[in-house]
Amino acid sequence: MIDTGLKNRVVLVTGANHGIGAATAKAFAAEGAKVFINYLRLLPEDYGISEEKANQASTPGRAFYHAMQTKSANEVVRVIHASGGQAEAWEADLADPATIPQLFNRVEEAFSPVDILINNAAHCKPDTFIPQRQREQGVYSANVFPRFTITAEAHDQHFSVNSRAVALMMAEYACRHIERGACWGRIINVSTDGASAFSGEISYGASKHALESYSRAAADELGPCGITVNIVSPGPVQTGYIPSELEEKLIYEIPLRRIGRPEDVADVIVFFASEQARWVTGQLLYVGGGHVMPL
Numbered sequence: 001m002i003d004t005g006l007k008n009r010v011v012l013v014t015g016a017n018h019g020i021g022a023a024t025a026k027a028f029a030a031e032g033a034k035v036f037i038n039y040l041r042l043l044p045e046d047y048g049i050s051e052e053k054a055n056q057a058s059t060p061g062r063a064f065y066h067a068m069q070t071k072s073a074n075e076v077v078r079v080i081h082a083s084g085g086q087a088e089a090w091e092a093d094l095a096d097p098a099t100i101p102q103l104f105n106r107v108e109e110a111f112s113p114v115d116i117l118i119n120n121a122a123h124c125k126p127d128t129f130i131p132q133r134q135r136e137q138g139v140y141s142a143n144v145f146p147r148f149t150i151t152a153e154a155h156d157q158h159f160s161v162n163s164r165a166v167a168l169m170m171a172e173y174a175c176r177h178i179e180r181g182a183c184w185g186r187i188i189n190v191s192t193d194g195a196s197a198f199s200g201e202i203s204y205g206a207s208k209h210a211l212e213s214y215s216r217a218a219a220d221e222l223g224p225c226g227i228t229v230n231i232v233s234p235g236p237v238q239t240g241y242i243p244s245e246l247e248e249k250l251i252y253e254i255p256l257r258r259i260g261r262p263e264d265v266a267d268v269i270v271f272f273a274s275e276q277a278r279w280v281t282g283q284l285l286y287v288g289g290g291h292v293m294p295l
Contacts, residue, residue, distance in 0.1 A: 005275035007032030014038040015121030017073040019239035023262035029085030036107040037089035042069040065241035094165035116186040123161040162207035185227035193292040219282030228281035235288015255290030
């Protein structure tokens with residue numbers, strides 16, 4: 001049996017009310033870590049889905065996914081407590097910079113200073129360079145979500161959560177780590193395997209690419225402080241957004257011939273935080289069954 005060295009470590013996981021974040025929170029709790037969950041409930045109406053349609057959705061797809069986003073983290077906390085683990089949660093919007101020091105304060109009040117930071121929270125509203133008129137004429141058609149032409153607001157919404165918040169979270173973590181004289185730390189940031197160029201989700205992909213750059217710079221600068229910084233880059237993972245008909249098509253793009261599960265990504269995140277990854281930093285690991293194979 002491998003000892004990950006995570007027992008009683010304090011873990012802060014953002015975006016953990018559902019999907020990969022929820023699976024990650026549970027995985028750390030199973031290792032004996034103390035888990036603090038940050039999350040933000042999102043309204044289906046913000047994505048063009050009525051609340052009624054979202055509530056009625058029972059199978060994966062756009063409406064079902066946005067219904068998952070309306071949940072609190074109460075169920076995740078309940079499951080962890082039921083298994084004998086320790087967990088607390090706080091709802092807050094990371095797009096507001098003032099939230100970030102408050103979040104770390106709450107973790108310290110609940111447990112103690114953060115040992116492991118998991119930046120998983122994300123804003124994703126598909127957009128494109130294709131003008132609205134051309135899409136209506138059939139020049140461009142959506143395959144999963146409707147597409148919106150990029151706007152300044154869409155750009156800023158993505159970057160405020162997916163890159164700026166991540167940078168500020170790492171800076172806050174590093175400041176507190178250094179001030180208390182700590183010598184062991186882990187940061188794992190969640191990207192996407194489409195970050196280099198994500199057609200149809202251009203602002204999401206670009207903001208995640210910025211996250212990757214911030215992560216490598218942080219690995220270089222914070223290494224002398226005993227902090228490792230790594231990136232997990234998921235491929236297609238069924239978090240409720242992939243309709244069955246699209247899932248059937250996607251599996252042929254994946255050498256392992258199945259869609260990912262949130263737990264597949266959570267296990268790799270736990271590895272990066274573990275003692276087994278003590279000599280690994282500044283790395284990006286694709287977790288997608290071979291969906292992307294970099295040179």
